Amino acid sequence: MATTNDLKNGMVLSQDNGLWAVVEFQHVKPGKxxxxxxxxxxxxxxxxxxxxxFNAGTKVEVAQxxxxxxxxxxxxxxxxxxxxxxxxxxLYVPETTVGTAANFMLENTxxxxxxxxxxxxxxxLPASVELLVQHTDPGLQGDRSTGGTKPATLETGAEIxxxxxxxxxxxxxxxxxxxxxxGRISS
Numbered sequence: 001m002a003t004t005n006d007l008k009n010g011m012v013l014s015q016d017n018g019l020w021a022v023v024e025f026q027h028v029k030p031g032k033x034x035x036x037x038x039x040x041x042x043x044x045x046x047x048x049x050x051x052x053x054f055n056a057g058t059k060v061e062v063a064q065x066x067x068x069x070x071x072x073x074x075x076x077x078x079x080x081x082x083x084x085x086x087x088x089x090x091l092y093v094p095e096t097t098v099g100t101a102a103n104f105m106l107e108n109t110x111x112x113x114x115x116x117x118x119x120x121x122x123x124x125l126p127a128s129v130e131l132l133v134q135h136t137d138p139g140l141q142g143d144r145s146t147g148g149t150k151p152a153t154l155e156t157g158a159e160i161x162x163x164x165x166x167x168x169x170x171x172x173x174x175x176x177x178x179x180x181x182x183g184r185i186s187s
Contacts, residue, residue, distance in 0.1 A: 002062050004037040004054040012044060012116075014063040015052075019044040019116060027056065044114070044121050065116045067124075072109045080105070080123075082113055093120040103158035104129050104176045125176040130185050131155055133170050136162060149181075 011022045020041035029035040035056035042049045044065070054060065070082040070091065079092040080102065091113065095102065101111070101123045112124040136152035149161040160174060162181045173182040 001059050004056060004058050004060060007037065007039065007060075012063045012065045013041070014061040015041070019063050019065070019121065020050075023049065044116075063116055065114050065121065067112050067114050070111055070113045072105050072107065072111055074107060082111065082120075082123075085110075091115070091120060093123060097121070098123050100179075101125050101176065103154075103156055103179065104131065104174060106131070106156060127177065128173050128175055128182055130171055131174055133162065133166060133168055133172060135168050136166060138167065 005027075007022055007025045009022055009024060013020050013022065021044055023040040023042050025037055025039040027035065027037055037054045037056055037058075039052050039054065040049060041052055069085045071085060073081045073083050073090070075081070076092070078095045080095065080098050082091045082093055083089070084091065093113065097120050098105075099122075104125055105111070106129075109129065110126065114121040114124070132155040134153045134155050134157075137150060148164050150164055151159050152162040152166060153159050154174070158179065160179050160181060162172065166172065166184065171185040173185055174180070175182050
């Protein structure tokens, strides 16, 4: 247990039958009345953001969330198997928890896995990854200067939009947050 005076950004609270990360907080002391703490909380699982106000000094329950450096090993059924880099323990993470990160994970990809009471909450990949373009249609002559895009299938099976000049077999850098093309990797 902690009080609202102990709040910090990134702290995870157990409130309203869920886990909420503190995005921002502000201690307010109005001219009249008691002090209070205005917070912006983000649900760890769903990503929903809410504003919540606490009276100053109110006790809040702090959840213990471990962010572990892990390596993605392989897929088994609907689960993704990760290995803790420090202890070499394996953790089975359901497909629903991994979410869109699965589009950019190859075997041996490093990831940050948030764990609470031996259950994975979410998987966080590095900001960008390097992947091979498995298939894309060739660009037409004259299309190269228009700045247009075309669909490309990556080695993970994900489909993203890439510039017209790219060809199959090239290695590219992809933003894992929104799946956008960042650049070509020269070999």
